[in-house]
Amino acid sequence: MAQKQENLSKNQKIVLDIIEKSAQPMKAYSILFNVQKKGLKAPPQVYRALDKLVEIGKIHKIESRNAFIACRNSACTIANATAFSICESCEDVKEISSSKLSKYLSNFQDKEGMKYNKYNLEFFGICKKCK
Amino acid sequence: MAQKQENLSKNQKIVLDIIEKSAQPMKAYSILFNVQKKGLKAPPQVYRALDKLVEIGKIHKIESRNAFIACRNSACTIANATAFSICESCEDVKEISSSKLSKYLSNFQDKEGMKYNKYNLEFFGICKKCK
DNA sequence: TATAACTTTGTAATAATATAACGTAAGAAA
DNA sequence: TTTCTTACGTTATATTATTACAAAGTTATA
CATH class of the missing domain: 3.30.1490 (Dna Ligase; domain 1)
Known part of the structure; x- marks a missing residue:
């Protein structure tokens, strides 16, 4: 089963939230810029959240673009x-x-x-x- | 037809040569380090050569690794x-x-x-x- | 020839992407 | 509690890639 959003940490939720609201892939530093008002000030905070979200399949990395997109599939644990x-x-x-x-x-x-x-x-x- | 190596510029040949000699994908800055004795001192010289070589299909970029590998196919114009x-x-x-x-x-x-x-x-x- | 147009080169600077390292804090498990 | 693990915040740095601009070389053709 898909990991529930409630299991995500605060930073992970913040990062996932902004990616899900974007119709298009977002770059890490664009995400960083957008979440600075929410307290995430430094790259590692964003990259850690991204790593975890990719790992559990909530988002995917578009390798050729170095950008991240939310997974829209119902069974979105399929990170593989x-x-x-x-x-x-x-x-x-x-x-x-x-x-x-x-x-x-x-x-x-x-x-x-x-x-x-x-x-x-x-x-x-x-x-x-x-x- | 495949573009002949003779059509490549000096820098393109140098860069292709070192990638072809490597069994494994090479990173841009590793290439740069290795060709400095041949006069290519700065990143743009390497990246320009890489761009061209990718374009004509002599090498491919492994996107998930940010690395470049020589194409071993006979018909190596297939960059697509x-x-x-x-x-x-x-x-x-x-x-x-x-x-x-x-x-x-x-x-x-x-x-x-x-x-x-x-x-x-x-x-x-x-x-x-x-x- | 020459001279314009174009391509390639060299170089410095900087932008964009990503990680290392370290200490702190918070939550779960023993 | 003590231990263990996970997440967090922070600074600094590493890695990957591009911009910008001037100089040199090539090609086309007037």
């Missing part, structure tokens, strides 16, 4: 199988939830038969609005 | 469809070349029928050696 759609024009990012895709990738084996416990996939293109 | 296997224990990284996987992902459409011109996939697990 993520896929995103990124518009290279407007930088709009959406999480892709395709059970077909996730099944395909979770079962993927390489030539030596190695299986993986985790993956991250980022698709790039131009979204409809930008076309 | 990359997949890697990363061992979370020894940090060994291998490029995955599975035509089945690349076909599947290149043809992937999301719910709105959007197609993508580029993707990057990173698999994580524990490699055989580390098991």
Whole structure:
């Protein structure tokens, strides 16, 4: 089951809250700037919260953008199988939830038969609005 | 066709050379340190070369590691469809070349029928050696 | 040739992203 | 209580990447 928000620490709640309110991925220092009025003054406070939230699957890191996005899936403990759609024009990012895709990738084996416990996939293109 | 190495600038050749000699992904500042005896003294010289080499597909960036690896594929202009296997224990990284996987992902459409011109996939697990 | 346009280079400075280290405090467990 | 663990606050620093600008080299072509 998903970890409940009540189990989160104060700083973790603050950071998650601001990320959830953002439609788009947020950068760590943008988060920091936004939570300074709430008492989080230094980078480690933000990064610690981010680390934990990523770990429990409440947020995901968009690696190619060094930014963090809230997980909108109901079962958002799935921190180990993520896929995103990124518009290279407007930088709009959406999480892709395709059970077909996730099944395909979770079962993927390489030539030596190695299986993986985790993956991250980022698709790039131009979204409809930008076309 | 793949851009020939002869078309590369001096700095691009130097940087590509050192990455190709490394079995593992190299970080930008590690590259910088290693090429200082060859006259590349400052970060922009390295980053410019890296940018170009990524663009033409001679190297790829491992986003989750902020590191760069030489492309071993014969047709290494394919900068737009990359997949890697990363061992979370020894940090060994291998490029995955599975035509089945690349076909599947290149043809992937999301719910709105959007197609993508580029993707990057990173698999994580524990490699055989580390098991 | 020359001269403009463009690309690449070198360099200094700085921006942006992330972590180390250390001591304190608060809560859970024994 | 004592111990253990987790979280917190803080300072400093490490790491990754870009901006800005002038100089040098290349290419195109008048």
